[in-house]
Ligand code: BDR
């Protein structure tokens with residue numbers, strides 16, 4: 001039976017790739033995509049999500065607008081990473097389908113409470129929507145099946161400040177609420193995802209199929225690859241969010257270790273820093289299953305082959 005998934009996003013180039021991977025994966029029944037402000041302002045993110053589901057041939061897949069701003073901190077977007085509108089050099093036709101009427105936070109609550117023990121929540125954005133869903137309906141903590149979060153930098157430099165990763169830095173208070181909620185969390189941090197690199201070679205392979213899907217991925221990734229090269233010296237772009245999504249149906253890609261993880265929310269200098277208590281100095285019980293290793297090669301094969309399949313479905317020549 002397919003896993004019913006709620007995908008919380010800030011699309012965003014790699015968020016868009018996560019949406020495409022979800023729609024290309026028979027193991028996943030995507031209940032909806034919720035959006036929060038992050039890589040780009042909320043309205044851009046919602047617009048992008050709608051256009052991406054339409055690109056994949058599923059324009060009616062519901063997209064829910066969520067919370068625009070972090071709980072306490074000022075908003076921070078990432079135009080240098082994802083482009084001014086969030087999708088790099090890609091320009092998609094505007095979907096004719098509007099966002100769903102329901103608020104993203106309410107959709108998360110409704111899905112989890114309507115299907116106790118069945119919903120996997122994949123959260124690949126600042127955790128504002130998820131934190132507010134927990135505060136509004138705490139019973140979702142017990143009712144959710146699994147929460148897979150992309151966020152945090154534990155033993156590596158941050159990608160946004162010297163210490164902090166983007167999703168956790170943008171809304172550290174939300175991350176704190178979620179980490180300490182008691183939800184069954186798998187945490188896929190930047191430590192791992194920075195090395196999951198989609199290369200130009202893989203994109204060139206995808207471009208063998210003439211399709212709006214391959215053109216979109218190539219145009220978005222061109223911007224993302226340039227950023228990663230200039231900023232980090234990487235030979236490809238880190239596709240963080242689809243890697244988190246893949247853990248729904250390929251948990252075996254990850255090596256995990258139970259760990260107590262906390263986040264800094266008070267000091268401006270270290271704001272959003274994720275702390276892993278690897279020696280259990282605090283004595284706290286673990287609150288996440290941390291991904292400590294990941295089979296990038298197998299994941300990238302799955303990712304590229306599913307994007308080829310999606311491109312093939314919408315082939316133009
Ligand atoms: C995370 O931040 C965003 O830029 C990406 O979409 C990803 O979710 C990586 O730190």
Ligand code: CA
Pocket residue numbers: 009010011012014015039124125241
């Ligand atoms: Ca994201």
